Amino acid sequence: MAGDDLTPSQRAAVEHYEGPLLVLAGPGSGKTRVITRRIARLVDRGVSPWEILAITFTNKAAREMAERVERLLPGRRMWVTTFHKFCARLLRERGEAVGLQPNFSIFDTSDQQRLLKQVLHDEDIDATHFPPNKIGWQISQVKNELITPETFKARFEERVGNHMEAVVARVYPKYQQRLIEANAVDFDDLLVHVALLLQEQDDLRAEWDQRFRYILVDEYQDTNRAQYQIVAALSQINANLCATGDPDQSIYGWRGAQIENILRFERDFPSVAVIRLEENFRSTPEILRTADALIAHNKQRKVKVLRTDNPSGPEVELRLFLNGREEAEGIAADIRRQVEDGDRRWSDFAVFYRVNALSRSLETAMARARVPYQVAAGVAFYERSEVKDLIGYLRIIDNHRDRMAFLRVVNTPPRGIGKTTVDKLMKWADSASVPLLDAARCADQIPGLSKRAVTALQQFAGLIDEFAAKSYGPVAETLVEIVSRTRYGHDAALQSEEDLQKKSNVDELISAARHYDEVGGDESSLGGFLETASLAQDLDGIETDLGAVTLMTLHAAKGLEFPCVYIIGVEQNLIPHERSLRNYEPKEIEEERRLLFVGITRAEQHLVMTHTCRRDVHGRELSTIPSDFLNEMPYTNVDCTRGSGSWSPEEESQEVDMDDRLAAPSPKFAALKSILPRLTTGAALEAGTTRPADVPLGFRVGMTVRHPRYGLGTVIEMSDGYARNRTVRVEFTDDGRQESFIASKCPLQPVGLR
DNA sequence: GGCCAGTGTCTTTTT
DNA sequence: GACACTGGCC
Numbered sequence: 092m093a094g095d096d097l098t099p100s101q102r103a104a105v106e107h108y109e110g111p112l113l114v115l116a117g118p119g120s121g122k123t124r125v126i127t128r129r130i131a132r133l134v135d136r137g138v139s140p141w142e143i144l145a146i147t148f149t150n151k152a153a154r155e156m157a158e159r160v161e162r163l164l165p166g167r168r169m170w171v172t173t174f175h176k177f178c179a180r181l182l183r184e185r186g187e188a189v190g191l192q193p194n195f196s197i198f199d200t201s202d203q204q205r206l207l208k209q210v211l212h213d214e215d216i217d218a219t220h221f222p223p224n225k226i227g228w229q230i231s232q233v234k235n236e237l238i239t240p241e242t243f244k245a246r247f248e249e250r251v252g253n254h255m256e257a258v259v260a261r262v263y264p265k266y267q268q269r270l271i272e273a274n275a276v277d278f279d280d281l282l283v284h285v286a287l288l289l290q291e292q293d294d295l296r297a298e299w300d301q302r303f304r305y306i307l308v309d310e311y312q313d314t315n316r317a318q319y320q321i322v323a324a325l326s327q328i329n330a331n332l333c334a335t336g337d338p339d340q341s342i343y344g345w346r347g348a349q350i351e352n353i354l355r356f357e358r359d360f361p362s363v364a365v366i367r368l369e370e371n372f373r374s375t376p377e378i379l380r381t382a383d384a385l386i387a388h389n390k391q392r393k394v395k396v397l398r399t400d401n402p403s404g405p406e407v408e409l410r411l412f413l414n415g416r417e418e419a420e421g422i423a424a425d426i427r428r429q430v431e432d433g434d435r436r437w438s439d440f441a442v443f444y445r446v447n448a449l450s451r452s453l454e455t456a457m458a459r460a461r462v463p464y465q466v467a468a469g470v471a472f473y474e475r476s477e478v479k480d481l482i483g484y485l486r487i488i489d490n491h492r493d494r495m496a497f498l499r500v501v502n503t504p505p506r507g508i509g510k511t512t513v514d515k516l517m518k519w520a521d522s523a524s525v526p527l528l529d530a531a532r533c534a535d536q537i538p539g540l541s542k543r544a545v546t547a548l549q550q551f552a553g554l555i556d557e558f559a560a561k562s563y564g565p566v567a568e569t570l571v572e573i574v575s576r577t578r579y580g581h582d583a584a585l586q587s588e589e590d591l592q593k594k595s596n597v598d599e600l601i602s603a604a605r606h607y608d609e610v611g612g613d614e615s616s617l618g619g620f621l622e623t624a625s626l627a628q629d630l631d632g633i634e635t636d637l638g639a640v641t642l643m644t645l646h647a648a649k650g651l652e653f654p655c656v657y658i659i660g661v662e663q664n665l666i667p668h669e670r671s672l673r674n675y676e677p678k679e680i681e682e683e684r685r686l687l688f689v690g691i692t693r694a695e696q697h698l699v700m701t702h703t704c705r706r707d708v709h710g711r712e713l714s715t716i717p718s719d720f721l722n723e724m725p726y727t728n729v730d731c732t733r734g735s736g737s738w739s740p741e742e743e744s745q746e747v748d749m750d751d752r753l754a755a756p757s758p759k760f761a762a763l764k765s766i767l768p769r770l771t772t773g774a775a776l777e778a779g780t781t782r783p784a785d786v787p788l789g790f791r792v793g794m795t796v797r798h799p800r801y802g803l804g805t806v807i808e809m810s811d812g813y814a815r816n817r818t819v820r821v822e823f824t825d826d827g828r829q830e831s832f833i834a835s836k837c838p839l840q841p842v843g844l845r
Numbered sequence: 846g847g848c849c850a851g852t853g854t855c856t857t858t859t860t
Numbered sequence: 861g862a863c864a865c866t867g868g869c870c
Binding site: 148149173174175197199200219222224278279281282341342345346396433445446448449499502505507508509510511543544625626627628629644645646668669670671686709 | 846854856857
Binding site: 447707709711 | 861
């Protein structure tokens, strides 16, 4: 089966049969290929596909790997999934041992924080002094170390810790108890419950160990303790664990990943075969030289050589711009020019940044330059409030005990169940140890509630019961039913722009459900859909051959590759991030260096890093300092601060309104910036529903504009004020109606002269 | 109970 | 700048 197109070390990895295997794979060394080929080879040798478990880090990687396996082994079903999904499956099967029903809910970060806030309140702990997000962070760290509430408490009592630990010791057990009462888990629990189950129940461990005889774990350097425990526990009887990874690409230390897992691997499985894949098939020698020089500055690493036979390409460049706006426009123009020259396609390009906040300027610039783009980030689809509301309904229907879902939808849309009522309800329900929905059902027994509140609560409970009774069909139907019985269906007439946007999100959710129903077939269920929704990742919607430029964080870029890569904001406090600089922690700086290394090594042919003289930080524009990392690698300097850059000069002269941009930022500048009409989203682009907008700098009275709903019109008035307050009044040609819009949020587009 | 406006707080990366 | 929360008002 193994062809002749493999290098000797690749071949060795593919041919490795039984026993533990560690593949240390440098960037672009054909790792995914090796994994898929090895799977095919195993099956070739008579291993049943269902005995193979392949675990990846992202849904996207899982999907791609499944596709590649499918190509090699048509029709064979095997487990290719992410850690979190895998654990969710196991818990649905066997979660009763930790007190979970199969229909448990998965709480996201905001559910987690709201729940923590309640616990803090119950415990009489001041939430301003101990903010829920910090507590949540602490609990997450502790969970990743597989420390249970009991252990933590015991440990804390042994040796008195600080205030924070004292609070965590009190809050963590209550929080955990609340989760179980709600038949729910948080993200960490998915891993922790499974790891502990395997630790405590040997028969179960043995059963699953036998079930998954061959386990392959990708991106092994990013596993945390819980994940390590899980794969190790499943590799006792059948120690056919194959881990692939690259310590130099470990970028998730901040969420508990331990590079040491690779060292521990060799200790725990002394018979391990170690194979290094060092030849790079992805990048030019120029790019590799830069990457190699950078990563060589890390002290804690296993030295690895990066070599390639690829032909030489253009020099790695570092471009300097005046500010973030010029940086973004320069890149947009640069990309547009290359595509227009016929050298490149849109999808050849990716732009990476350290923090999501930097995507805004890029989106603006891309839209203005009419460069099609897709973004992996920001307010992900499932984070939109209207989507979360509907998901909330589905959750409470599927799991009556889901406390956070109940609280989210009980008064959405408003049905006269306010804070006072909910507080009384919670108090009563908690003292009676009854789920909120059950309490609502018998609200008439709760003392102190007004007649109206009782009716409203009981009606709400009845509504949910009705939905639940009908929820066994396709998920999309359930959703449609919910939409039509709640606000989302009713105010279809005369809506604001925001409502229209919401409506389209609702429609998108319904089509996602429909898609799920179709693909899942008989196996689809409400719970399954919810799981998919809960474990969705920003990267999920990204298609690399979509015909669009891809924008994403450096973290999201892991595992991907693009012919041309831009990495923006290579500045001190950004890369390395200020938080890693605050306390002098070499470990953290090294992780930042690895992050940049990951970004650099995504590039196949051309790499451009950029930095600026001044940059908006938290709203204020400040002078910047070039990243320390820039002293550690070779590249060619390009100064783009005087129009000498790669974008056309006309681009600049068109921006009459911006002639003050060289001066200190003025209120006018801020205002113009903040009234930009809404940008095309990646999702919309992908769906083909919108074309990248020609986004103007601002509206002027007398300007002709087009509105997707009302057609052509003229701007007749603009309010004073900045930012959100600013509105535009438009008279529409069609019927003479006048409408006001929030300038920053409406889809008005200027017509005619640019 | 619901809505608005004003204020205060916090800003990394993700499942 | 964005968002959560509060307080005041209807």
